[in-house]
Amino acid sequence: MRSRFPMLLPVVALASLIASVAVDARQQEPAKPYAPPRTPDGQPDIQGIYNPVGTFYNIEDLEYQSLYQNFKPNPSLSGKSLIIDPADGKIPYQAWAAEKRKPIYQLHGDPTPEYVDPNAQCWPQGVPRHMNNREFEIFQPRGHVVIFNMAHHSYRVIPVDGSPHIPGNVKLWQGDSRGRWEGNTLVVDVTNNNDQTWFDVMASFHSDEMRIEERMTPVGPDRIEYRAVITDPKVYTRPWTFAIYFNRAKDYGTELYEEACVEVNDRNMELLKRPGRN
Amino acid sequence: MSIMARLLGWTFATLAVALLVPAAAQAQGAAALPRAADGKPDLSGIWQAVTTANWNIQAHSAEKDVPAGLGIVDGDEIPYQPWAAAKQRENFANRATGDPEAKCFLPGVPRATYLPFPFQIFQTPNHIAITYEYVHAVRRIFMNSEHPRGPLEFWMGDSRGHWEGDTLVVDVVYFTGQTWFDRAGNFHSEALHVVERYTPVTPYHINYEATIEDPKVFTRPWKISLPLYRRIEKNMRVLDYECYAFGLERTWYRPPE
Numbered sequence: 001m002r003s004r005f006p007m008l009l010p011v012v013a014l015a016s017l018i019a020s021v022a023v024d025a026r027q028q029e030p031a032k033p034y035a036p037p038r039t040p041d042g043q044p045d046i047q048g049i050y051n052p053v054g055t056f057y058n059i060e061d062l063e064y065q066s067l068y069q070n071f072k073p074n075p076s077l078s079g080k081s082l083i084i085d086p087a088d089g090k091i092p093y094q095a096w097a098a099e100k101r102k103p104i105y106q107l108h109g110d111p112t113p114e115y116v117d118p119n120a121q122c123w124p125q126g127v128p129r130h131m132n133n134r135e136f137e138i139f140q141p142r143g144h145v146v147i148f149n150m151a152h153h154s155y156r157v158i159p160v161d162g163s164p165h166i167p168g169n170v171k172l173w174q175g176d177s178r179g180r181w182e183g184n185t186l187v188v189d190v191t192n193n194n195d196q197t198w199f200d201v202m203a204s205f206h207s208d209e210m211r212i213e214e215r216m217t218p219v220g221p222d223r224i225e226y227r228a229v230i231t232d233p234k235v236y237t238r239p240w241t242f243a244i245y246f247n248r249a250k251d252y253g254t255e256l257y258e259e260a261c262v263e264v265n266d267r268n269m270e271l272l273k274r275p276g277r278n
Numbered sequence: 279m280s281i282m283a284r285l286l287g288w289t290f291a292t293l294a295v296a297l298l299v300p301a302a303a304q305a306q307g308a309a310a311l312p313r314a315a316d317g318k319p320d321l322s323g324i325w326q327a328v329t330t331a332n333w334n335i336q337a338h339s340a341e342k343d344v345p346a347g348l349g350i351v352d353g354d355e356i357p358y359q360p361w362a363a364a365k366q367r368e369n370f371a372n373r374a375t376g377d378p379e380a381k382c383f384l385p386g387v388p389r390a391t392y393l394p395f396p397f398q399i400f401q402t403p404n405h406i407a408i409t410y411e412y413v414h415a416v417r418r419i420f421m422n423s424e425h426p427r428g429p430l431e432f433w434m435g436d437s438r439g440h441w442e443g444d445t446l447v448v449d450v451v452y453f454t455g456q457t458w459f460d461r462a463g464n465f466h467s468e469a470l471h472v473v474e475r476y477t478p479v480t481p482y483h484i485n486y487e488a489t490i491e492d493p494k495v496f497t498r499p500w501k502i503s504l505p506l507y508r509r510i511e512k513n514m515r516v517l518d519y520e521c522y523a524f525g526l527e528r529t530w531y532r533p534p535e
Contacts, residue, residue: 141407155414157409157515166517203531207533256418262521
């Protein structure tokens with residue numbers, strides 16, 4: 001399959017989202033602890049292809065997730081958020097940051113280049129959006145958890161071998177992930193993030209001091225609970241928690257295929273150029 | 279310093295590290311090859327080529343920001359069909375803008391192997407993955423399985439692997455016709471068929487060979503070979519090189535100083 005048109009990707013993702021029905025993470029609790037099988041090196045085995053049950057349109061308000069489909073809000077999801085802490089479901093921006101972000105609500109549907117979703121420009125999604133975008137595959141070779149995303153072939157390598165982070169001044173699109181298993185929960189400390197990735201289309205941003213603690217817990221053979229505590233003293237007033245589920249994509253087959261993205265990006269950026277625009 | 283100059287410096291830094299390794303490794307002999315649980319050689323780890331092939335896979339003199347090199351093509355001859363030889367000369371003339379690398383496109387195979395960037399091999403019995411630093415290219419090598427039914431076109435091709443003794447053999451098809459072998463305009467069509475052979479010779483070296491076949495462009499199959507060196511630096515890790523994003527960073531939401 002040749003390169004696809006990345007602006008269409010959200011539609012595909014939305015289709016899978018609709019199929020699995022948006023879930024309010026707060027209302028779902030596992031009936032009893034699930035004990036996953038083990039990999040040859042003793043890791044809880046959570047390998048496979050999954051779909052995130054979330055939305056990357058507006059993580060603060062699911063009412064607008066349907067905009068990609070028909071540009072009509074869905075009031076039944078109004079007020080539902082993927083953010084479980086703070087209780088209002090909003091990202092706790094500092095005042096200056098909240099001010100910066102205001103124009104995006106007017107501009108996101110018809111953005112000038114600086115307001116274009118970085119994901120639409122084929123750049124790596126960053127964490128946690130790498131886990132809340134498209135189908136992805138978890139692969140567990142010895143000493144590692146490797147996550148391959150369907151969208152523009154982005155990947156994350158998470159050593160679970162106790163190795164230390166790289167020097168703090170090195171900034172990476174996907175950050176530097178170091179993991180450990182606490183029982184059956186994969187806990188990942190993500191540092192060295194650059195400031196170029198957003199959490200969703202709505203320019204939900206962070207600085208290059210963002211640090212993330214992710215917790216991935218298999219709650220059944222086909223479902224993983226995902227929590228990310230996001231800390232960034234430069235941009236937020238307090239840490240906040242993002243929560244979604246991953247459902248095993250049983251009907252997908254066993255192999256992700258290549259979706260090149262940058263390779264057709266020039267055409268996408270051309271589409272943004274209109275008279276009177278930069 | 280230009281990117282090329284930086285990469286060149288890097289390459290020689292790597293070379294310096296690599297040259298220190300062989301004596302110790304040879305003393306241990308082939309028996310010292312690391313093995314996976316299934317008895318196959320364990321290729322897991324971070325590797326890098328130390329070669330000037332990304333500038334030109336054939337022998338070439340030095341130019342500004344281009345180190346001289348002896349090439350990686352067996353016999354130093356690429357058997358182009360006459361039209362293709364002319365096309366390669368045209369590519370060479372237009373290489374500054376024509377090279378897909380200049381557009382930050384996925385590099386294809388085998389070029390991904392000898393770009394001046396590291397890559398990491400993850401190995402299990404049924405599946406080997408390679409993650410490349412350059413534009414986060416990825417290859418998935420599924421073992422002992424068939425290529426899917428075509429026609430298909432992937433920038434990195436469709437890779438199917440098997441072991442022949444201690445050699446990992448990877449059959450790669452379904453390419454685009456849009457990648458080049460180097461910055462010198464050497465090229466292929468979408469009919470490219472690559473058979474790669476990864477043969478570890480010490481714990482720190484892999485002999486890499488690739489047979490290149492493309493009946494639309496060449497008169498016969500031809501071969502490249504080069505060593506891959508294990509990156510043994512402490513805390514070595516594949517970082518990122520998001521070629522397309524440089525210079526396009528967003529700054530409007532940066533925190534006040």
